[in-house]
Every structure is written in structure tokens, then in C-alpha cells.
Amino acid sequence: MSHIGSYEERVKEFDWSLSETELDYKDGDVLNIGWYCTDRICKMGKADKTALIWEGLGGQEKRYTYNDIRVASNTIGSFLRGLGIKNEDRVCLFMDKIPELYFGFLGILKIGAIAQPLFSAFGDESLLVRLSNAETTAIVTQRKHVSKVRKIIDQMPYVKHVIVVDYDGKKPLREREIAFSLEEAAPVDEFEIYPTKAESPSVLHYTSGTTGQPKGVKHVHYSLISQYLTAKWVLDLQEDDIYWCTADPGWVTGTSYGIIGAFSLGVTQCVMDVGFSAEAWYKFIEKHKVTVWYSAPTAIRSLMKCGDEPVKKYDLSCLRHLASVGEPLNAEAVIWSERVFGKAFLDTYWQTETGSMMITNFPGMKIKPGSMGKAFPGITAVVLDTETYEPITEPGKVGLIGFKPGWPAMMREYWRNEETYKSKFINGWYIPGDRSSIDNEGYFWFTGRDDDVINTGGHLVSPFEVESALLEHEAVAESAVVAKPDEVNMEVVKAFVTLNAGFEASTDLELKIMNFIRKKLSPLAMPQEIEYVNTLPKTRSGKIMRRLLHAKEWGEEIGDTSTLEDDE
């Protein structure tokens, strides 16, 4: 059993006020995540404790204390405020995992603005869709990503400032662009933090659905109450831990647990801004003596694929606790990690909308490899009958996951999309859109998503977005996009296309189309395979039947297609 007690003890008499008390928060108080993650930790006597160890290409290393990150976030916040950015304005962070991303995030929250982190590998189209929806006021970025912003800036009159954090003076900046250097700016020691309250908006993350454009998931400062406690209990973060969350803050894990959870607990965390390689990862763990590691199934399967030998080259005995999120964590990966690291990865389930962990393997709890674990204390989780939306009581029967609304980190809205937000609640339950069963001991067993969204390597890709982008290619007449099975990423994007007259199916064209999507959307959304077809299966009214193509890819029974041919 871990130092936080047993799962059963924690469930008994659970109340979120536990977290509020630890954070010295009372209903109605000012609550600002930026302050909680920096100033408060300094006030608690940990100003000189290392907050962030950052490693970039070639092993370049930077270290920051809690006082350093307090001052850095003040300095960025002050700069943004000086530009006229005010509370509730959306400020996009479009950067690699450089220190300014972390401090910028906290600085934006300190001025009461809304942080809108976007994955730096996004292409101009992905960027435009998300910035237009949010009507973003400012974009904080790096030199290497400015060209993507420049391509679309004329379509974004609401963007007043593009802040370049590593400007080298070589090429002139353009209209609306401005340089900011954290190293050269005068450090701001005293800063008036905007007095946000529990329900003030904090973070806007975009997530992809089956239809329509990506949705902006709005979170509020009160999310801290869940993020703090789940980080403490599930990640089991303790005073002397060195924590490594491998997620990019362009996605929710990278903010909820790669920034907020750990910093609000005053823990030292490390960040590696280098692409994946098994040896580099093990070396990083050994060098920084990582004790708690939060990662994703695809990364674990990639490590597994590299075999046991690289593991043996490094001293990884520092690892104390491992957890995973984002996609199904297969039993083999759990068993492998236990064998090679001496610790099993504990699966956690949640999503952008939930803001914090919902179903988890609690430290000290019996692990059933392949199961996502049980509901976090204070969370009422059920599986619902797909017809009646009543909870299923029979163990092992698959239904839709349902959560009773009311935990602190729950999204407050889809940005300017009330209709879709409302559609997520049925019969008093929040429906995350996943299927699962529950066994007789309360363990959840994930069986799949309830929509066509592709989860590739833990990242959601909308088939609709890829299909729309494909149609913008001159050769493509029609397109249908589905998931295709993949050993490491579980799913990858596969596109079926029909060609316009005058275009010949060829490998060369396939590569061109792939590259077109990679640049427009992102490497994640790029189809790994394009199949040329003469026609696409359609319903009588002309709707493309993705389900048929999906079933073929997965070798599933297609069943009675007569119903599919009618519009549902």
C-alpha cells in the first residue's frame, strides 16, 4: 500500500473540500492557477527548490527554481499585459517544449487571460481553424514556427500580436510581430496577479470529434482542485520526487499534469524537448534520477519494441512509480514494464473534457493488466445501456461510460458551441463517448470509442478534418478516412480516395498527398496509407459509409448492410 492509504479508505467519506483545505482555498476566494504553481510554493519556503529541469537537443540543460519560474511567469505576464492583453483574451502558445512555453502558460493565467496551447507540429490549416474559432488575440511562438502563422495571418484580423520568443534580429519582423526575450527582459519580481475566481476561464484546449470542426474545451481555474489531488494521489507525487511527464502541453495531459499538477504540489519536474528514442529516454531517466514517470501506451510499446537490451544499459533503479494515459494500455505492456523496470505502468483514463483523471489504477490497489482501474474517489462512474441510458448492473456487460457531473476539473463549455456541449449529457450523465464494461470488483475494461475518431498514438484525429483537407488536393475527388490497425500506435490514419479526371493512381501521387496533409494538418493526421478506389460505399442518399471501410480494415463482420445503405 502506498503512503496515501488504500483506495477503499480514500473512497470512504471523500469530499473535494479535502483538496480545497490542503490548498488553503475557501469558496469565493481569489483562485489563480499561475499563483498556486509559483508564488504559493515560494511562500511555503521552497523558493530555492528546483522546479524545472529542461533538456534540449544535444543535452543542453537549463534549471529553474520555484523563484525563477515565479519571476519568469511574472515577466511574461507583464509583457503581455503591456501589449494590452486583458483577462479572458485568448493567448495561443504555439511552441516546442521550451521553457518559455511553461512560463508563458503560467504568465497568461496570471493576467487572467485564457491559455490556448496548440501542438507545435500543427500545420497552417489546423492552426487557422482553432485560432478562428477562439478569435485569439495573441500568439506566442518561436522563429521556426512563424512561417506557418504568416501564411494565415491575413485571415485573422482578431490576432493583434505575434510574439517571437527567440528572435535573432536576422530577418525583419513583419506587421503585428514583436520580439520578446525572457533572458533580456527586466525580471519582474513584484506583480499584480489578476484576481481570477474559481469559475474564471483558464485554459482552452482543442479536441477533435467525428463531425464538424475541432471543439474548444473551456476549463476554469477551479480545475486545480481536481488536478492537484489526482496528481498527489494517483501519481503519488512526494516532496523528493523527480517527475517526468512525457506529454506535450499542446495536449491536455501536458498542461493538467505536465504543468499544473506537479507545480501546484511543489515537485521538481523535468522536460525533454527531444524526439523519441529508447536510449535517449533511458539516459534521461538515469541522468536526472526520475522517480515518477507519466507516459503513454504508444511510447511504452515503442520502448517494448526496442527490446530489453537497451534497458539493461542504464541504471533505472531510481524509478518508483509509473503511470500511463491516452489510449488502451494493453496487458502485455503492463507485464513487460513490470518485468524490465520492476514496476508496472498504472493505467489512467480521462480526456480533454474531463480535465483530470477519472478512472485510475490507484497506487497500492490490485492491478489487473488490461483494465483501466476504478473510478477515482469522488467520481461516480457507470456504464450505461445504449438504448435506455440507465446504468448496467450486470458485470462484464459492455455499455457507454457515464460520469455524474460535478467534479472540479470538468469542462465548462465547448467554446461557442452550446449545442454540442449539451449533447454530451444524457439522462443526467456526462457521456465521454467511450465503451467499457465493469467487472464484479468495479474495474473498468475499455472496449473502444463510440464514434469514428481515430486515436493514433494517444492523439485524437478527426476523420472529418482529414477528409476535408484531402478534398483540397487537386487530384482528390472524394475521400473517406478511417483507422487502420497498427502494432505500436494502435491506430493510424488510412484514406480511401477517388481521383479527379486527368490524375493517375501512383505511389508518387500517394506520397504527394500524404505530404500535403502533413503540412496542412500535422504529421499525426497524415494518412499512413492511401488506397485508390473507383467508388466509395455510400448510403442511398450519398453519405459515405466509413463503417464499412473500417470493418474491412479491422477484419470485422460487416453484417447486414441493408440497414447501412439506408440513412440512419
Ligand code: PRX
Ligand atoms: O477514447 C479515450 C482515449 O482517449 C480519449 C481522450 O482523448 P483526449 O481528449 O485527447 O485526452 C487524452 C489524455 C487525457 C478518451 O475519450 N483514452 C484516454 N485514456 C485512455 C483511453 N482509452 C483507453 N484507455 C485509457 N487509459
